[in-house]
Amino acid sequence: MDSSTHLLAADGKIFGMTWDGFMTVIGWTGNGVFFSRFLVQWHATEKRKQVTIPALFWWLSLVGTLLLLCYAIHLDRGWVFIFAYAFSWIPYTRNLVIHYRHKNAEKTCAGCGERSSPKANYCPNCGEKLAVARP
Numbered sequence: 001m002d003s004s005t006h007l008l009a010a011d012g013k014i015f016g017m018t019w020d021g022f023m024t025v026i027g028w029t030g031n032g033v034f035f036s037r038f039l040v041q042w043h044a045t046e047k048r049k050q051v052t053i054p055a056l057f058w059w060l061s062l063v064g065t066l067l068l069l070c071y072a073i074h075l076d077r078g079w080v081f082i083f084a085y086a087f088s089w090i091p092y093t094r095n096l097v098i099h100y101r102h103k104n105a106e107k108t109c110a111g112c113g114e115r116s117s118p119k120a121n122y123c124p125n126c127g128e129k130l131a132v133a134r135p
């Protein structure tokens, strides 16, 4: 038995904790990750001085929700919490897909290298005409 096997399975414990203790850590970690998204969004909004939702917000939402869903499934008769987290990963994942599609479709200015919205015709940084996006 190597040290990693010892950490995972010795005496039926996970990292030295009982299953309930381990799942409590998962639940609190999920709470911490889920809450931290508000700090990320608030910081991004204050930095840009306009309401902003960065991709990290959706990643934290997704990871926090999945951890909380694991914890809820662990609870005996935790159907209220299971239902609360069972479907919320769908819009988080969809927002990430849309975000990365938009990011990949951005135009790069040949003049200065600034990245612009796919719908932009001129670079907002230097005014150079941007190439027409290929479908």
Ligand SMILES: [Zn+2]
Residues within 6 Å of the ligand: 109, 110, 111, 112, 113, 114, 123, 124, 125, 126, 127, 128
């Ligand atoms: Zn430019």
